[in-house]
Structures are given as structure tokens and as C-alpha cells.
Amino acid sequence: MIFGLSIVFLLTAILTVAGAVAAALLKNLVHCALSLTVTFAGLALLYLQLDAQFAGFSQILVYIGAVAILVVFAILLTRGAGVPEYRGYSTSWLLGLVIAAGVFALLGWAVVKSLPAASPASAAPAITVQSIGAALMSSYVLPLEIVAVLLTVALIGAVIVAMPESRKHDVEQGGAK
Amino acid sequence: MTPLTAFLMVAALVFAIGLAISLTRRNAILVLIGIELMLNAANLNLIAFWRFGSHASGHGDGLTGMMFAIFSIAVAAAEAAVGLGLVIAYHRHSKTTDLDAMTRMKG
Amino acid sequence: MSAGVQSLMLAQEITPVAPAWIISNLWLIPAIPMLAAGLIALLKQPQRKIAAGLAIGALGLSLLLAIAAFAHVLSAWSHGAATREVVNFNWFDLGSTHLQMGWVLDPLAATMLVMVTFVGSLIFIYSTGYMAHDENFTRFFCFLSLFAGAMLGVLIANSLLLLFMCWEIVGLTSYLLIGFWYHKPSAAAAAKKAFLTTRIGDIFFLLGIVWLFAQTGTLLFYDHGAGSMESSALAVLLSQPAALGLTAAGAIGLLIFAGAAGKSGQLPLHVWLPDAMEGPTPVSALIHAATMVAAGVYLVARVYPLMSAGAAPGGSTVSLTVIAWVGALTALFGALVAVAQNDIKRILAYSTVSQLGYMMVGLAVGGVAVGMFHLITHAFFKALLFLGAGSVIHGCHEEQDIRRMGGLRSTMPATFLTYSVGMLALSGFPIFFSGFWSKDAIIGAAHSWPVSEGPFVLLLIGALLTAFYMARQVSYVFLGTWRGHGHAHESPAVMTVPLSILAIFAIGLGVLGTPAWPWFTSFIESKALSIDMQAFGEPGLLPLMSFAILLVFIGLGAGWWLYARIPLKLPAGAPAHHHREEHGDEPRHLSGDMTDVLEDFAPTPWKWLANRLYFDELYAATVLRWYAALAWLSDWLDRRVWGGIVAAVALGFRGLGRFNKSMDSQWIDGTFDKGCEELVTGGGMLAWLQAGRAPGYLRALGLGVLVLAGLALVIGAATGQVRL
Secondary structure (H helix, E strand, O other), rough: EOEEEEEEHHHHHHHHHHHHHOOOOOOOOHHHHHHHHHHHHHHHHHHHHHHOOOOHHHHHOOOHHHHHHHHHHHHHOOOOOOOOOOOOOOOHHHHHHHHHHHHHHHHHHHHHOOOOOOOOOOOOOOOOOHHHHHHHHHHHHHHHHHHHHHHHHHHHHHHHHOOOOOOOHHHHOOOOO | OOOOHHHHHHHHHHHHHHHHHHHEEEHHHHHHHHHHHHHHHHHHHHHHHHHHHHOOOOOHHOHHHHHHHHHHHHHHHHHHHHHHHHHHHHHHHHOEEEHHHHHOOOO | OOOOOOOOOOOOOOOOOOOHHHOOOOOOHHHHHHHHHHHOOOOOOHHHHHHHHHHHHHHHHHHHHHHHHHHHHHHHOOOOOOOOOEEEEEEEEEEEEEEEEEEEEHHHHHHHHHHHHHHHHHHHHHHHHHHHOOOOHHHHHHHHHHHHHHHHHHHEOOHHHHHHHHHHHHHHHHHHHOOOOOOHHHHHHHHHHHHHHHHHHHHHHHHHHHHHHHOOOOOOOOOOOOOOOOHHHHHHHHHOHHHHHEEEHHHHHHHHHHHHHHHHHOOOOOOHHHHHHHHHHHHHHHHHHOOOHHHHHHHHHHHHHHHHOOOOOOOHHHHHHHHHHHHHHHHHHHHHHHHHOOOOHHHHHHHHHHHHEEEEEEEEOOOHHHHHHHHHHHHHHHHHHHHHHHHHHHHOOOOHHHOOOOOHHHHOHHHHHHHHHHHHHHHHHOOOOHHHHHHHHHHHHHHHHOOOHHHHHHHHHHHHHHHHHHHHHHHHHOOOOOOOOOOOOOOOHHHHHHHHHHHHHHHHHHHHHHHOOOOHHHHHOOOOOOOHHHHHHHHOHHHHHHHHHHHHHHHHHHHHHHOOOOOOOOOOOOOOOOOOOHHHHOOOOOOOOOHHHHHHOHHHHHHHHHOOOHHHHHHHHHHHOOOHHHHHHHHHHHHHHHHHHHHHHEEEEHHHHHHHHHHHHHHHHHHHHHHHEEEEEEEEHHHHHOOOOOOHHHHHHHHHHHHHHHHHHHHHHHHHHOOO
């Protein structure tokens, strides 16, 4: 136990952060997507450490299994002319960095400065998938339905947005740029 | 340092890194990646507080934090889909994903 | 009165003519001629017969109604009943006070009604002959009819207001008729002069009316005890002091007399009467002899209770004293000036002025009956004289200068005969002629007036002069040889018959006013009547009468001696014609023209008299000058001062308008334009922010979050909400 924290936690934390930093620094986009996946995995491990098994597994399923794949697909589909990334960092990247650092500073200060909310060793809530299902159907039925609608809309919207336009449209829009 | 504080710090760090990615990288897809990282950091925050917070609230049987996080995952997935679809559409038009070159909305 | 008095019922059995009907419909008497006037106004000029028929018919109808009214009053008098009946009605309301009007029928009104309608009818008939050659025949009868209606309205009015309204209409028609031949400048000027001069009197009259109304609250003469001529109102007026030691009654009386003086041509407002001869002769006869000028005398008779209120025993009131003196002076003045006139109508005009003075004196010293009797007799013989003069003028082909007449006794016998009757009546030839009795009554009353013998003396001198100038006129016109141009001819019957009728009355009316049988006095005063030959035996009566007769004969004799004894001749080389149009107004002396005997005898006094004692010149030099100066001043004020102010204001507004415009275009528009430009520039500047660069937006977002979160934390920590 280093600093009162378990080794497992530390290792997982380092993994997560490393993956995030790698995603920030790597030039190759596919490498970025893969390091993102690593970060997702690290986060899932963290969830498991927090006794949120369902959240952890759904994190793996959704994020790693869907979102990361989606990102890779998008990267591959948007390769075209000019594949080698030019500089990779936008102009005035320092400002962005400063802002991010400022946000971290603020958040960290808030976290460190606030009193401990509860004792560290509180009992882990007994959650079963059944209870989650029951809660979804009773207390959270409305959010459930809304999210269902949202997902449907997003699905349809994504398809429409990404759909190749008809030839006529293409010709009109062709010389616009 | 309590475990809660540690988790929160990790979440803050991940959040800041995600923000940095969004603000400094040039590729549109990388910006979306950064956004995903931020969302995940928020999820971690939620789970952490769920684990270490009080469960005394009668509403939701003490599942509030978890449910919040689950719903957040779902919404983030949807948002990622739509956003990537937009990038793909834009790429089809102008053959680029360079955010700095996307200035058609210039006033 | 001694034994032998017995109430005498009138011999004639007059059955009252539906008494209530005539009283309640008395208003018809003035209304019918006015209606006729309105109808005639709608006719065209060539429709002469209809016009004349309407006018004469209307006045004839009024005559019948007047006779009915007269009969009604007669029967009331003979039965000893009340002879005054009034009908009053509310005219309009002023808040709580009611303005009332009405008409009255008493002996005074009844007599005047019959006289006016009768003489008027005769003159209307005469006019159809006189104005036959005039192209404005229809218009003439329209005005005549209107005049008749208005005059009758004055007579029956029971309200000072109604009287004043009809008074003004009478003045208007007088103006219209005097200026009938308006294309003649002298006629138009004479009409204007008449109107303005009577207007001056009317102003004072109106003041009197208003004062009376303010003091007594009523303008009715008689109102069953509440009228202004009745005792309660008179008591109020007597108790109110006015200026100069007068009571309100005296002051109001003087003011009303001023109005009467204007209308009746008393000194000094007489100047319009002679000039009024510019009108056609029937007009002169009707208006300026018999009726309109009598309206002033009638007014004084109507308000006599007011004038005589508060008389000290053995004395008189201030108003009556003033009236007596003014009347006496007027009488003398008229007679003096008449002596030196050469226009046949002018002589008669000044004679009218003089006789009106007599009437006023009669009212003042002798009472209503004395003055009114002379008015009635004068109406007849003066109308007769004027119509006769008209006949003469007509017969001498519009010649009006008596120096160009003469010897008409043989060529115009009917006219001569009737004219002589009138002349003798006017002069006061004894016994047979009405003028003698009426004038003598006045002289007798003046003699016994307790206040002063002055008017008496003046009247005596006037009587002498009256006889003299009438004798002079008749000598010039009818006696001697013809000095005129062409041939004279008699007038048609339509003109001579009215003359004859009037002559009969000029003789016969005298019967009504003798001291032995004072029918008229008793009638007017509604007293019992009796024949009393002993009245002639009253002390002083016969000597006075004899003295007056002597004066008349002296006057007539002097006139005959100077003018009729030796036939008057024109000097050789004198111009044959003396058309007034050519040579303008009298009495310019034409070189080589015949001069009067008296003129040769005393040229300067003659000139003064011939020039009417220079009254007109005096007025022109004073009043008219001041008035012209005032008019000029007003005009200057109006054009320069008020006009200048208006122009300055207008200029100011124009300048303000210009200023506004410059302000608007320069400042407001400029400001607005500048503002819009700035807006566009600012918009451009803001648009610059929209770089279209997503990273920029994101950074801004991040920065915003940072700032806000920091703020929230700091403030929260400060307020203690966040425990750090």
C-alpha cells in the first residue's frame, strides 16, 4: 500500500493515464485509436475495483467493443489524400495546453481541498444485475425509454449524415468549396 | 489520501488530458477521441462517488450513481456515432479532416 | 266742471266685435303687411299689379283689424270697463328669468293703429300713381309694406324689447326707402346719414332699456301690476339714485328720450330729416311726416308714466323738463330755417321738424293726450301737404324749386284746394281746421306749465313763423304767374282723391279736440266724457286763444304782403331750369336767379337760415373729423401694429421651421447614419470573431469553464458555502 492506496489501483491508474497521454501525443491516428482502447480498458478495471461490475463490463462492451471500433473505422474511412499527418498539432497548441492544465489544477485543488465525504471503508453495495434490471423497469423506466429513443434517432441520424449524397446534389455542391 | 480522492484525481487527470487532446490536436477525429475521454472521466467520477458516497437516499435504491454512469455510456456511444458520421460526411466533401482547414463557417 | 255734467254714452251703438278675438289676434295687424312684404320680395319687377295689390290689400286688411280694435276699445270705454288689455307670453328663458313679450291695446295704441293704417293705405294708393313710371315699382311696395308692418309692431308692442326690434326694422326700411334711388349719390348719402344719426339716438335708447331691465327685471310695459310702467317698478326706479342728482327713473327717461329724439328729429339729431327728402315723395309723406317720425313721440307717450314719475307737486320731472326745452328749441329752429328754403319738400321737412318739437312740448307740459292729439292731426295734414307737394312736383315735371313754380292755382286746382286746406291747418287757422285746436292745446298747456314760460314764448314765435313760411310757400307755388319750364298739368285721380280724403280729415279731426268736447283727451285717458261749453270760460283760455289767432293772422298777412301782393317774377336772364340733379343741393345761389324779398332785406341772417344754421358743417368739422381720425388710427394700428405682430410671429415660425429642418437633417439624420455605420463596423468586428475555427471555439469554451468554475469556487469559499 503506497500512500494508503493499493498497488492494483496504482498500476491501473498509471495504465489509464499512460494510454490517455499516448493518445494525445502519437502522430499516427490508428495508434491514437488503439491507445484510446487501452485507456478504456484501464477505466473498466477501475470500475471493477469500485465494485461496479456491471458498469465495468458494459464499459468494455460498449466503449471498447463499439466506440473504439467506430473510431478506427472513421479513421480508416477518412484516409485519403494527404494521409501522413502534417504537423499534427494545431497552431497555438500551447494555449490549449494551458487551459487544460488550468482545468486540471482547478479540479485537483477542489478535490484535495474538500473534506473527505465518507470513510474509505464503507461496505460495497450489493448490486445484482437483477436489481439493476428491476430498477431500470421501475424507477428508471423513463430515462430508459428516452435513451432508447435517443439511440434510435442517433442511429438514423448518423446513417443519414454519413450517407453518400445523390449525384445531383454532388454536382451542385461540387464547385461550392 | 483516501481512495475516493485518488479516484477523483485520476478522473481529473484523464479529463484534463482529454481536454488537452481536444484543444491541441488538429485532426477532427482526435478531437472526438478527446471528448470520449472526457466523458469517461466523468463516468469514473460518478462511479467513485457512488462507491464511496452515502446510500441513504431512498430514491433509486442506492443505484443512482451506477445508473447515471450506465446511461452516460449509452449516450456517449450515440454521440460518438453521430459525430464520426459528421466527420465522414465532411471528409467526403472536402477530402480533409484537418480542423484548422474547416473554416467554412467563418463570419 | 259744474252742473250740466252728465255721462254721455256715445250715440253710435257699437256692438263689440268678438272682444277676446281681436285682442288675442292683435299681432295680425303688423304681421299681415310683413307677410305681404315677404311675398312681394319673391315677385319679379314686372309683376307690378300683384305687388301693389298685395301691399294695399294687406294694409287694408290691417286697417279693418285696426278699426275692429278701435271699436273694441271704444265699447270698453263707453261701458266704463278697463280699456287697456294686454297679452303677454314668454319669449325665451334665461335660466330662471323669462324674457317676455306681448302686445297691448289701449286707447293710445288703438288711435295710432287706425291713423297709421288709414294714412298708410291712402299713401299706398297714391304711390301706385306717383311711382307708375318708376321701374323699381315692385321693390318700392315691398319696402313700404315692410315698413308698415314694422311701424304697426312698434305701436302694439307691450315690451320695450319688441318695440326696439320693430323700431330698428323701421329704421332699416327708412334707410332702404330714402336711398331708393340708390344710384344717385346724394340719395345714398342721405340714407346713410339718416341711419347713422338715428343710430346714435338708438345707442342711448338701448342703454336705457338695459338699465331699466336691470333695475326692474322686466321689459314689459304693463303686466297686471308687475310691468315696468306700473307703480311697483316705478317706485323701485325712483328710489335708485343715478348721477348728477337724477334718480334712475329720470336717467332712464332721458336715455329713452335720446332714442326718440333721434327718430323724431329733435335738436341736435335733426340733421337727417331734411336730407331724407331725397326719397320719393310718398316716402316722405308716410315716413317723414305721418308715421316714423311720430314713432319717437309715441315712444315718449308710451313711457310717459316713467317720465312723469316722481313729479313734485306744482312742478315737473327732470326728463319732462328736458323734453320740453328740447322740443321748444326744435320747434323754433325748424320754423326759422323753413323760412329760407327754396325746395318745396325742404320747407315741409323743416316744418315737420318744427311740428315734432311742438308734439314733444305737448307731451312734456300737457300730458299724453295733448301731444298725441297734435300728432294725429299733424299726420293728416302733413301727409296731405307732402302728397300735394308730390302732385305739384309730378305736375311740374319733377321740378322741385319753388322759384320755378307759380300760378298753379289755375292749372292744378284740385291740388291747390287741398294744399290750401293743409296749409291752413298747419298754420293754425282758427276754428275750422284741426291744426288750430291741437296746436292751441299745446300752447295753452305750455302757458300754464309751472316750471317755466320759456317754451311758451318759443312756441308762440314758432307759430308766427309757421304761418309765415307756409304763406310764403303757397305764394311761391300756387299764386302769381308761372315761372317754370314747359306746362304744368293736374295729377291723375289716383293722386288727387287721397288728397281730398286727407283734406276732409284735416278739417274734421279738429272736432275731437275742442275744450268744450274733449273727446280725444277723455278717450286717451279713459275718463268720462261730457259736452261742456263752459270750458271756454276758463280763466285765461279765451285771451290766450285770441292772442294765438292774432299771431297766425300776422304771420299769414306778412306772407301775403311780401309774396302774394306783387306777383313774383324771375329776373331777366335767369336760367329757366333748376334741376336739382344738375346743380346739386340747395340752396346754392345761382347767379342771376331770383332772390327773396327778405334776402335782399337782410342778406346775412338769410344766408344763415338758408344754410340751416350750419349744423351739418359743424358736425362735419367736429364729430366726423374725430371719427375719421379714429378710423385712420384704427386702420394704422391694424396694419402696422397687429399686422406687424402677426407677420413677426409668422416669420418666427418660419425660422423655427428652418431651424428644425437643419437640426433634423444635420443632427438627427447624421447621428442616425453614423450610428448605423458604427453598427455595421461593429458587426464586422464581431463577425471577425467567427473565425470558423473549431479549435478556437473549443478553447474559448474551456477557458469559460475555467473561469466560471474558478469564480464559483472562490465565491463559494468566500460565502462559506464551500468548505475548503
